[in-house]
Amino acid sequence: MTTVAGTIAVRMPPRPPIVLIAARDEADRLPATLAALREAFPGARVVVADDGSTDATARVARDAGAEVVRSSRSAGKGAAASRAAQAVLDVTAAPDPPLVLLCDADLGQSAARLAGLLDAVARGEGDLAVAVFARRVGGGFGLAVGAARWAIRRAAGLELAAPLSGQRAMRGEVLACVTPFAPGFGMEVGMTIDAARAGFRVVEVPLELEHRATGRTWRGFAHRGRQLRDLLAAWWARR
Numbered sequence: 408m409t410t411v412a413g414t415i416a417v418r419m420p421p422r423p424p425i426v427l428i429a430a431r432d433e434a435d436r437l438p439a440t441l442a443a444l445r446e447a448f449p450g451a452r453v454v455v456a457d458d459g460s461t462d463a464t465a466r467v468a469r470d471a472g473a474e475v476v477r478s479s480r481s482a483g484k485g486a487a488a489s490r491a492a493q494a495v496l497d498v499t500a501a502p503d504p505p506l507v508l509l510c511d512a513d514l515g516q517s518a519a520r521l522a523g524l525l526d527a528v529a530r531g532e533g534d535l536a537v538a539v540f541a542r543r544v545g546g547g548f549g550l551a552v553g554a555a556r557w558a559i560r561r562a563a564g565l566e567l568a569a570p571l572s573g574q575r576a577m578r579g580e581v582l583a584c585v586t587p588f589a590p591g592f593g594m595e596v597g598m599t600i601d602a603a604r605a606g607f608r609v610v611e612v613p614l615e616l617e618h619r620a621t622g623r624t625w626r627g628f629a630h631r632g633r634q635l636r637d638l639l640a641a642w643w644a645r646r
């Protein structure tokens with residue numbers, strides 16, 4: 408509590424954000440992620456877009472108190488996240504909307520550290536804040552990340568350390584401008600370009616986050632091939 412010129416100013420707790428999570432077959436890791444979010448952001452509205460999972464993703468999300476929007480078939484991350492965004496657009500389009508947090512399902516306990524991302528936006532450091540993983544684990548030869556950097560630089564003149572990071576906080580007003588998201592794994596490149604072109608300030612915040620990384624395996628290279636295809640498609644649609 409602080410006293411300002413004879414009046415008493417009570418420090419209010421931060422307003423709960425809206426959290427959007429696209430999840431495909433994440434029943435193993437989603438409960439820990441949702442528990443961490445619940446503890447870090449009490450009262451937050453959490454919407455999980457179940458992208459055609461064949462496991463218990465939808466059930467574990469509901470059990471944890473999240474709203475679930477479901478597609479019976481997998482349509483890719485961008486389409487799933489767009490469905491989650493659609494469910495909250497009436498709130499974010501209203502005056503004085505809450506902050507919006509986008510988060511992957513596989514962060515586990517480290518999801519609580521996303522408070523740092525929301526703080527950056529709440530302090531007015533940027534309109535869209537992107538989390539940079541403080542420690543890089545896994546990955547391939549830097550091709551997908553390098554291509555994403557190139558695409559964003561070319562389309563919007565911005566230099567990002569973590570152009571593919573899906574951990575993002577934004578002012579509520581930004582959501583309508585960046586949705587529907589570009590398909591699949593092009594959504595981060597597309598949203599960055601769209602936000603920057605609309606005049607929103609994009610900032611990066613290093614955070615100690617963890618997730619299920621892919622390595623230099625066939626599966627990992629196939630995954631990065633899809634990332635590359637989708638992010639180049641997002642750039643091509645905006646060139």
Ligand SMILES: O=c1ccn([C@@H]2O[C@H](COP(=O)(O)OP(=O)(O)O[C@H]3O[C@H](CO)[C@@H](O)[C@H](O)[C@H]3O)[C@@H](O)[C@H]2O)c(=O)[nH]1
Binds near residue numbers: 430511573
């Ligand atoms: O078809 C899919 C594939 C993934 N996901 C979900 O999307 C998130 C990210 O997927 P993941 O396989 O963990 O991707 P990463 O290798 O971690 O991808 C990195 O790069 C992607 C863009 O290429 C970003 O979307 C991610 O946030 C970023 O962590 C997870 O919650 C998934 O469950 C879907 O909803 N549908």
Ligand SMILES: O=C(O)[C@H](O)COP(=O)(O)O
Binds near residue numbers: 550621
């Ligand atoms: O999500 C990532 O960071 C990418 O899978 C890394 O792929 P890259 O090593 O080809 O850039």
